[in-house]
Amino acid sequence: GGPLPQDGERWAVWAAQPPGPGLTARETPGSPAGESAPGTVRAASGEAYETTGWRLDGVKPYCSGAHICTHALISADTAEGRRLFAVRLDAAGISPLPGTWQAVGMAGSDSPDVAFSDIPALPVGTVGGYIDRPGFQHGGIGVAACWLGGARGVADTLFAAARR
Template identity: 55%
Template sequence: MKIARPDDASPDGRLLRSTASARFAAWVADEAREMPLPGSGATRERFALLHDLGRTDLSLTRLAEGHADATAILHELGAPPPAPEERWGVWAAQPPGAVLKATQEGRGAWRLDGVKAFCSGAGSCTHALVTAETDAGRRLFVVDTGHPGCAAVAGSWQAVGMAGSDTPDVTFAAVPALPLGEVEAYTQRPGFWHGGVGVAACWLGGARGVAETLVRAVRRREPDQLTAAHLGAVDSALYSAECVLERAAGEIDADPADTGAQALVRAARTRAVVADVCARVLDVVGRALGAGPLCHDGEHAQRVADLGVYIRQHHAERDLAALGSELAGRHDLLSSSEGAR
């Protein structure tokens, strides 16, 4: 027996993408200009805005964070900011198998050919900053995504979590591109690591949103000791991550140019702490509330799915190994934490 149900009761990736795209356009038009640049003296405010976006809608946050990151990159590499009608993304993932090649065709003229993976906002961004391989190394390029040689690969974004972020693979066929900065300028600037901390602020906002379902459930009934313990565990975990994020923001503003060479380790530490806290919040809230909200509260279920995917931008043990390798030769950083005791 087939049970009939209305079409809008089932998840619809196209609806989620179109909704996030509309919200993204509205955010760019109304709020994007309020986002301070990292290291401008208002990094705490920047992270707070990203956190608050994540608390409400993680797919929108992914798109907004990309536009905010692109704005910061353009500023740091000496290019004009986005025009008011433009929506920008940063397409810089480098997974195995997807290769995008940049070829110089004349003085200042380049073309991009190949495939770029994980292109968030492929259907809603008007422009993108894209990393591509050149004969001299990896470079960053400005691309008008409306060019006919730019096309999303059908079926390459099957995600349930973060479905609305519209993050497919994109093919490039003779797409004109403008280089921004020299070879490896994208990753060698301090803002690369400052931006990585900003992503953690988005994750943490999502965890706060997940935790609010537990808070509402507790307030509707008299908490037993077990539920109270779950709430206490979630609150203390979120507080610890917020403290780490607050410290990172202060350190970025104190040394935006990274003269102390601590940006890499700061970003790696902060992302690791926040990713662990997000995973703990997902686990504890799930154990505290059971299957009920996951099955009957669509907003909560989507937020849980979104956060589970989003925090996979932290590459778990691989990122921890990179942090440990960096620390192995940096006794100044190890001793600084000991001196704080």
């Protein structure tokens, strides 16, 4: 792995995957021995770690904290399947896209889509290791529970008013 998070770093996990084209990861052609051409990602401490030649391109939706996070763990599609990558978010070629998600109930979450263009990335774990782990798909139930709770509160208020 890479270095441990440092003071002042703010990490996000961006793993949403709606239908349609999204974020892709590719390994860059490397040396004659077939190794990937490495790149470097720096931690806030200045410590460098090699990215092994992986690059991200495309758009990732629903990136909460896009303007305040310094790093993110991001799922992206590879030729072998979906994989998690660590990325430093101050790299040239990373752009939060204004107005891409109008989250009225979550306006303070700062969750726009983010565009990536040839961004160095460090693979984390194995292909499918993050999203195929037990419990990952159940995480969405928390969002549904919030909506159900909100809808129930509105319905209870309306029913109480109708009974008066």
